[in-house]
Amino acid sequence: MIHVLMKPILLVYFIFANPGYGLSLSTYNIWNTMFNWPVRxxxxxEMIGTTGSDVIALQEVRSSKDPKVANQIVEIKAGLPSYFKWHVFKVANNVSFIDQTxxxxxxxxxxxxxxxLPVVDSSVQYLLPHPRDxxxxxxxxxxxxxxDRDETLYDILVVHLSYYRQQQCRNIADITTFITKRRLHNxxxxxxxxxxxxxxWPIEIFLRGRVTKDNPCWKVRKDADLSGLHFKDAWLVVHPKEDGLSFSNMPSPGFESRPDRILMESKLHVKSVxxxxxxxxxxQRYKAAIHWSRFTNIIQSAYLSYKGVTGYPCKHDCGPRGSCQCGVCVAIGNKQDCLLPNCDTCNNSTFKSLVAHSILFVMVMFHLFYAIVLILTIGANSYGDTLYSILGFKCCLFNPKLCKFRGTSFRRKQKFIKVSQVWPVFWLxxxxxxxxxxxxxxxxxxxTxxxxxxxxxxxxTVLDEELFPSDHLMVVAHVIT
Incomplete structure (x- = not known):
């Protein structure tokens, strides 16, 4: 139901949130396929809708070997209003899975x-690591x-730099060379x-427009083709005295750094960040959906056990505080992983028992529904249409004679009830x-x-980390020329 209503809600968001001029951008590390991706x-x-963004840059995006088959960007785009017509995506690396995943x-x-906004051109450039990195x-x-709407062209570059500090210097040098060689503008x-x-220090190369001697990135100065490039940090322009920390959006260790940034040429202006x-x-809003997602994952694991599938049932590592059991991460430490089909909670017997209980539940619900229909139908046909008659207050509907059918017309209208009485319980x-x-x-x-x-x-038994949409915050900026 939430998914069905999402597109109309997003359309309203964009109508009121989008400023209508300049360029609104967002950057977000979507945290790959961690914890309940369909819910996240x-x-x-919803977050993209509240920003009214024209362009959304996403990192840690997972994809199948053929991005057209399964791709998180394509999935997100499918949930956005139809005027989000353009996307560009590139796989950088193959993921290493846990053994027997x-x-x-x-x-x-x-x-x-x-x-x-129309993407009139696109390209991809690899930032290859040095052999010693x-x-x-x-x-x-x-x-x-x-x-943009005023026909102004912007060259937008999305990056996810190395976690190794010195390697970031080389990444920045490669980016500056890419910009100058392509003669990019705005x-x-x-x-x-x-x-x-x-x-x-790597960011300082952009902000200062040069590599200074006090910068530990000094050794890449010959590779950094700045050629007069000078950038500014959107957050610092608007909030110079605020930290703007965006990582980690987790209970532990909490916010400690600002990896998520929007840098722009100095000639551009920042209206808001x-x-x-x-x-x-x-x-608050999705806790019930999280629990339902976990429950369905457990049932799916039970089904896999029933089919004889073996291996690690989670889609990812559960981290230092969680163990994988039956397709979900459980807050019981990281030493109690359980491989299928050897998990008692989701084994072959669990699946068979669940199927049996589901059949019983459907039968009882059907019988309850039938009884309600029978009360309303017989009450209305036998004693008139008043509320008291329908509820059976004028005459006790415990009377078994009321279930007897009289008259051709009545039998035609009550074929469903008549056929149902093949089961003796329906004679009551x-x-x-x-x-x-x-x-x-x-x-x-x-x-049950x-x-x-x-x-x-x-x-x-949910990990605290599972109650966050990502371990990063989203940065949103509105830029004008």
């Missing part, structure tokens, strides 16, 4: 852009040239720079059937809750 995706769509549907990870991950620049660079509070996406709204008086079904339903619910106690315990 709804919150990410069952679900490896998203083996690639990269970065990309979604845009509601410890971070062997490939890094890329995703470049998109977009045209350049905006945004993304996850992996910047540390005590090592802002803000941070959004802490866990409060996500936890209407109110007996109603109260009997209600009692059986309540008993079945209590019994007892039988599946361990399933419910896993469902509700």
């Amino acid at each position: 995706k709804l919150r990410i769509l 069952i679900d490896t549907d998203y083996p690639g990870e990269g970065i990309g852009i979604i845009s509601r 410890p971070d062997k991950n490939k890094r890329v620049i995703v470049h998109a040239r977009v045209k 350049v905006i660079i945004l993304g996850d720079f992996n910047t540390y509070n005590d090592y802002n 803000k941070l959004i996406g802490n866990g409060d709204r996500y936890k 008086p209407p109110y007996v059937q109603f109260f009997g079904s209600l009692i059986v339903l309540l008993f079945l619910c209590m019994y 809750k007892t039988v599946f106690r361990t399933v419910l315990d896993l469902t509700y």
Whole structure:
């Protein structure tokens, strides 16, 4: 239901939130496929809608080998209004999965852009690591040239830099060379720079427009083709005295750095900048959806056990405080992973028992519904249309004679009831059937809750990290020429 209503809600958001001139941009590390991606995706769509962004830059985006088959950017774009027609995406690296992982549907990870403004040109440039660099991950620049409503062209570069400090210097040098060689204009660079509070030197190359001798990145000065480039940090322009920390959006260690940035050429102007996406709204609004997602993952694991599938059932590592059991991460430490089909909570017997209880539940619900229809139908046909008659107050509907059918017309109208009476239980008086079904339903619910106690315990034993849409905040800026 939430997913069905999301597009109309987003359309209203964009009508009122979009400033209508200049360029509104967002950058967000979507945290790959961590914890309940289908639920987190709804919150990410909601966040994008509240910003009214024209261009959204996304990092840690997972994709199948063919991005057209399964891709998180495509999934997000599908949930946005139809005027988000353009996107650019590039896989940078293949993901290393935990041994015996069952679900490896998203083996690639990269970065990309979604845009509601026309993308008139795009390109990709690899930032290859040096042989001596410890971070062997490939890094890329995703470049998109977009045209705003005033026909002004912007060259937008999305990046996700290395986590290794000295390697960031080389990444920056490669980016500056890319800009000058392509002769880009109105350049905006945004993304996850992996910047540390005590090592802002790579960013200083952009902000100072040169590599100074006091900068530890001095050794890359010959590779950094700045050619008069000079950038400013959007956040510092608007909030020079505020930290603007965006990582980590987690209970622990909490906010400690500002890797998520929007840099732009000095000739461009920043109208506003803000941070959004802490866990409060996500936890309050989507907690029930999170629990349901966990429950369905457990049932899916039970089904896999029933089918004889073996292996690690979670889509990712559960981190230092959680263990993977039955497709969900449980807050019981990181030493109790359980591989299928050897997990008691989601084994072959669990699935068979769940199917049996589901069949019983459907049968009882059907009988309860039938009894209600029988009470209303017989009451109305036998005693008139008044409220008292329908509720059976003028004559007791416990009378079994009321279930007898008289008259051709009545039989034609009550074919459903007549056919249903093949089952002897349906011969009982209407109110007996109603109260009997209600009692059986309540008993079945209590019994099921007892039988599946361990399933419910896993469902509700949620890691604190699972109640956040990402471990980063979203940075949003409105830029004008």
